[in-house]
Amino acid sequence: MFRQAKNGKLMIEILPDKCDFCGCCVGICPEDAIELKEAEIFIIDERCTNCAKCVWSCPIEVIRFNKEGVVV
Amino acid sequence: MLKTDYDVIVVGAGPAGSIAARFAAEQGVSVLMLEKDRDVGYPVRCGEAISKSGVEEFIPSNEKWITSHIDKFSLNSPDGTEAIIEFQDAGYVLERRIFDYELAKTAAAAGAEILTRAYVNGLIIENDKVCGVKYEYRGEKKEIKAKIVIGADGVESRVGRWAGIKTHIHFKDMECCTQVTASNINADSNTLYFYFGQNYAPGGYFWVFPKGKGIANIGLGVSGMVGKKKSALSYLNDFMSENYPTAPILTSIAGGVPSTVTLEKISAPGIMLVGDAARQVNPLSGGGIASGMIGGSIAGRIAGEAIKKNNLNYILTYDKAWHDRLGKRHEIFERIKNGIYNFTDEKFNKIAHSFNKIPKDKRTLGRLFTTALINQPSLLVDVAKVFII
Structure with missing residues (x-):
């Protein structure tokens, strides 16, 4: 299944294999669109607006744009 | 065996949560503290430096969790000029995984119950008042009632959001941090080293905090504004490959430090926020252990008193009590930081x-x-x- 790019906007992808689960992106996300457990993280599709604030704030480059849409 | 309801539930067992739990329990009310990770105190997301006075307000100093005694700051400008400031008994670099654990034990000794691997994922809200939490424990969905919920859930601060408090912060106010704990580092074990400038950490600082025996926490924080162009990880990799290309790396971590003033609102009917979740970090230094414990102590005490007075609205006095004790001071630190x-x-x-x-x-x-x-x-x-x- 793919998350399609909405309104031509970029899509956001979290790379769980590289993630440290630190919560920085969760604290920034204006939409409460990121779910973070002990060692599990994912974007809540319906809430994400592709604002990219999480991409800029990730200290270790784990979150990125994916123009093609993201496999979920 | 847990009860079906508690006077106070604390979400998160970091220093702020443990102190809140302890101060509430010390008043004889029933307290449960829930922690999402399997261990209290691990993983550590912190440079681990703290002032001696910040510690000793809450726990007597103990070599068990002190890795080094600090009496000097070394502040380094971009051209390599070193400015040294000396202190007497300034503070410590901690072993947080032991320190946090000991703090949680003091909460337990005061009568608080503690459960790890309990992932809180929602609140029970009735008549616009928070009156419990929903959580997952070993794959099972559970609910538990409480008269007061204290959100000590760190930088994420979702508990507050679920209660309708706006807790997310602007990415320019987030110090995005990464750190390694490395071995074979040549640094004086009584000095905290800070490095400033474009090459190290624009708009933030780079740190080397010694932990004794050649071990040190080496890391940096940059605003999300900077991270847009170059990530904290990339700055750290540059520093390590230039200075310590072969140093053994014992841990590497990431973290976000909310470096701004405290949230406008840190209490609402049935809910209080403490520590990073309330944005109680000192915005100038980025230090949050001592201020989080102070926030936790005020919230825990007020929560306990509110239960005993049988007047839950009393928790709303927490905002002013915090502001008077430290919140006001953090506003000044914020202005200096912006300067x-x-x-x-x-x-x-x-x-x-x-x-x-x-x-x-x-x-x-x-x-x-x-x-x-x-x-x-x-x-x-x-x-x-x-x-x-």
């Missing part, structure tokens, strides 16, 4: 050179900030308010 945020490398160099001309025994933190902000008279008043010059 130095955009300094160029040349400016940092000039400050270091001027500072080193001051007689050695007068080189204090207050003098340093006075030197730095000499052209911004309005901020000098702020410096005078928070540092004894």
